[in-house]
Amino acid sequence: MDKFTKLTAIAVPLERDNVDTDMIIPKQFLTTIKRTGLSRGLFYELRYDENGKPTEFVLDKPEYKGAQILVAGENFGCGSSREHAPWALLDHGIRCVIAESFADIFYNNCFKNGILPVKLPAEQLAACMAIAKRGGEAAMMTVDLESQTVATPDGDSFPFEVEPFRKHCLLNGLDDIALTLEDADAISAFEGKQRQAMPWLYS
Amino acid sequence: MTETMSQPRTLFDKIWDNHVVERRDDGTCLLYIDRHLVHEVTSPQAFEGLRMAGRKVRRPDATLAVADHNVPTAHREKGIAEEDSRIQVETLEKNCREFGVEMYGMDDPRQGIVHIIGPEQGMTQPGMTIVCGDSHTSTHGAFGALAFGIGTSEVEHVLATQTLIQRPAKNMRVTVDGKRPIGTTAKDLILAIIGKIGTAGGTGHVIEYAGEAIRELSMAGRMTVCNMSIEAGARAGMIAPDETTFEYLKGRPMAPKAGNWEQALEVWRGLPSDPGAHYDKEVTLHASEIEPQVTWGTSPQDVLPVSGAIPNPADARDDGQRRAIERALEYMGLTPGAKLTDVKLDKVFIGSCTNGRIEDLREVAKVVGGRHVADGVHAMIVPGSGLVKEQAEEEGLDKVFVEAGFDWRDAGCSMCLAMNADRLQPGERCASTSNRNFEGRQGRGGRTHLMSPAMAAAAALTGHITDVRELASS
Ligand code: SF4
Numbered sequence: 001m002d003k004f005t006k007l008t009a010i011a012v013p014l015e016r017d018n019v020d021t022d023m024i025i026p027k028q029f030l031t032t033i034k035r036t037g038l039s040r041g042l043f044y045e046l047r048y049d050e051n052g053k054p055t056e057f058v059l060d061k062p063e064y065k066g067a068q069i070l071v072a073g074e075n076f077g078c079g080s081s082r083e084h085a086p087w088a089l090l091d092h093g094i095r096c097v098i099a100e101s102f103a104d105i106f107y108n109n110c111f112k113n114g115i116l117p118v119k120l121p122a123e124q125l126a127a128c129m130a131i132a133k134r135g136g137e138a139a140m141m142t143v144d145l146e147s148q149t150v151a152t153p154d155g156d157s158f159p160f161e162v163e164p165f166r167k168h169c170l171l172n173g174l175d176d177i178a179l180t181l182e183d184a185d186a187i188s189a190f191e192g193k194q195r196q197a198m199p200w201l202y203s
Numbered sequence: 204m205t206e207t208m209s210q211p212r213t214l215f216d217k218i219w220d221n222h223v224v225e226r227r228d229d230g231t232c233l234l235y236i237d238r239h240l241v242h243e244v245t246s247p248q249a250f251e252g253l254r255m256a257g258r259k260v261r262r263p264d265a266t267l268a269v270a271d272h273n274v275p276t277a278h279r280e281k282g283i284a285e286e287d288s289r290i291q292v293e294t295l296e297k298n299c300r301e302f303g304v305e306m307y308g309m310d311d312p313r314q315g316i317v318h319i320i321g322p323e324q325g326m327t328q329p330g331m332t333i334v335c336g337d338s339h340t341s342t343h344g345a346f347g348a349l350a351f352g353i354g355t356s357e358v359e360h361v362l363a364t365q366t367l368i369q370r371p372a373k374n375m376r377v378t379v380d381g382k383r384p385i386g387t388t389a390k391d392l393i394l395a396i397i398g399k400i401g402t403a404g405g406t407g408h409v410i411e412y413a414g415e416a417i418r419e420l421s422m423a424g425r426m427t428v429c430n431m432s433i434e435a436g437a438r439a440g441m442i443a444p445d446e447t448t449f450e451y452l453k454g455r456p457m458a459p460k461a462g463n464w465e466q467a468l469e470v471w472r473g474l475p476s477d478p479g480a481h482y483d484k485e486v487t488l489h490a491s492e493i494e495p496q497v498t499w500g501t502s503p504q505d506v507l508p509v510s511g512a513i514p515n516p517a518d519a520r521d522d523g524q525r526r527a528i529e530r531a532l533e534y535m536g537l538t539p540g541a542k543l544t545d546v547k548l549d550k551v552f553i554g555s556c557t558n559g560r561i562e563d564l565r566e567v568a569k570v571v572g573g574r575h576v577a578d579g580v581h582a583m584i585v586p587g588s589g590l591v592k593e594q595a596e597e598e599g600l601d602k603v604f605v606e607a608g609f610d611w612r613d614a615g616c617s618m619c620l621a622m623n624a625d626r627l628q629p630g631e632r633c634a635s636t637s638n639r640n641f642e643g644r645q646g647r648g649g650r651t652h653l654m655s656p657a658m659a660a661a662a663a664l665t666g667h668i669t670d671v672r673e674l675a676s677s
Binding site: 017 | 228287294352355366368406438459639644647
């Protein structure tokens with residue numbers, strides 16, 4: 001997993017609430033057995049019409065070329081648990097999603113893939129959205145995980161919350177599994193106790 | 204610590220406490236996972252990760268795999284035509300062989316939708332922690348288990364360590380008081396709940412469903428309710444285990460055997476929430492006020508009683524809501540003010556992990572009662588598992604369906620998400636017993652109306668959205 005420390009990049013506006021994971025990556029792209037190459041399917045049904053022609057979706061506009069921050073509304077990432085959603089965002093180069101709120105599973109999945117989800121209150125989110133809409137250089141923001149702030153070109157600095165453990169893992173690009181396996185003895189001890197108390201769980 | 208233990212606890216708190224391997228200073232916990240269900244779509248990258256790191260599956264005995272999302276529901280003997288889908292299913296088979304995980308293959312009668320087969324086999328039990336790389340894992344909470352969906356990285360984490368790093372959710376209780384009126388099913392209860400609290404109403408919470416109308420549901424009905432907890436924003440839904448639960452479990456292949464059964468019962472009887480336990484959020488509905496429900500829009504919260512009319516954007520409470528209604532109506536091709544019962548249909552889909560159980564199929568057969576599917580409507584019934592199919596055929600339900608003009612299929616997810624060949628064409632309108640009416644969910648440009656199996660059956664017979672209560676009396 002790539003580290004996330006500080007990111008200065010163009011922000012792209014997606015002015016919608018309840019963006020679901022079916023919308024982020026439609027099911028026809030789920031038959032892959034890999035994590036990469038999914039950017040082709042990112043927001044596919046918004047980006048292409050029935051005949052496969054590009055629709056001039058905001059992500060494809062020249063002023064958002066190279067954008068790495070996505071700004072959206074409420075309840076971002078709801079629906080299916082597919083991790084293909086953050087994989088597709090990442091494959092397109094998105095490293096940070098700023099929204100008013102996130103669905104739980106998607107929020108979790110972001111951290112596992114080096115993407116930082118940032119929750120901002122409605123007013124601050126509206127300010128970010130307005131800035132993102134300017135496009136190009138004028139839509140550049142800086143997201144700093146260390147200091148937990150989003151700095152805008154207008155000189156504002158919005159603080160955000162992130163759990164310490166998740167922050168630590170993201171800052172250092174740590175692999176959860178390796179960390180957990182350091183506790184293998186505690187897991188074995190738990191299993192030993194549980195097996196005695198509830199043997200049917202082990203037969 | 205001991206102090207918190209003596210305070211009244213909820214069902215969720217108890218299961219949580221029973222599974223904490225380690226508590227970290229920042230409040231996160233290493234949580235032990237009792238059972239892990241695996242399917243073909245969200246697991247290949249997880250197994251790949253294990254292989255690359257040279258890790259093993261810690262507890263193959265606690266892991267069960269099945270292919271459901273991609274499998275064809277007709278002419279299965281011919282194999283899977285789409286190459287990507289076939290590779291994905293074959294990859295699961297290969298991975299299971301390599302890592303020693305049991306898998307129900309496509310030709311196994313026990314094959315079916317992952318959330319149907321867990322309970323069916325007795326794998327799902329009260330007090331357990333259960334996960335699967337699928338958001339509708341909440342279904343298993345119907346047994347008084349803590350069950351939730353996870354992403355592929357977490358699938359890998361569970362395969363390797365049998366644990367997850369988690370933070371406790373908040374407790375929310377949704378009480379449905381009183382008795383259900385005739386014609387109102389479990390599906391109508393959960394749709395009404397989502398209509399009331401919204402699709403983000405349960406975010407960050409585990410919902411415990413309680414009240415007379417919930418207690419009186421069969422296990423099938425309870426599974427339908429818990430299944431759609433995720434559509435209410437909650438990662439998990441649960442219902443306290445009781446005699447109905449124990450009755451259902453007894454004698455199932457993976458349920459505790461005779462020697463352990465009594466001991467298990469004793470543990471399970473201690474699980475229900477203590478009187479006075481604290482809930483962070485409480486919502487109450489009255490069953491007597493809940494009519495059969497139908498969705499009109501592109502979010503499960505866009506739901507109305509069947510007697511209702513399509514909403515008017517002009518009545519929205521703010522600009523955001525007005526835009527959302529306009530967008531939904533445009534996608535759905537509906538006119539504000541039109542009666543729901545005037546909406547004509549092209550397709551009907553009965554099945555999915557929400558409503559693909561034998562009880563659901565019996566409901567459908569009852570409504571059909573010798574009538575025929577309306578002209579121009581294609582109605583398919585997809586049983587939730589091979590065993591549901593067998594049971595239905597034993598009861599002669601398949602004959603009722605086929606004679607009425609329904610298309611009777613093999614088990615799988617099918618048109619719930621249209622990953623296999625079963626899907627809507629652009630503009631086609633479908634009455635569906637599944638759980639999501641998102642844009643494009645059942646096929647690009649497809650229009651989905653969620654409802655109960657009885658309501659979907661009624662719609663199949665008339666060709667438009669129909670109040671099943673009126674059909675029954677006609
Ligand atoms: S039936 Fe539908 S909701 Fe259920 S597991 Fe399959 S695709 Fe998911």
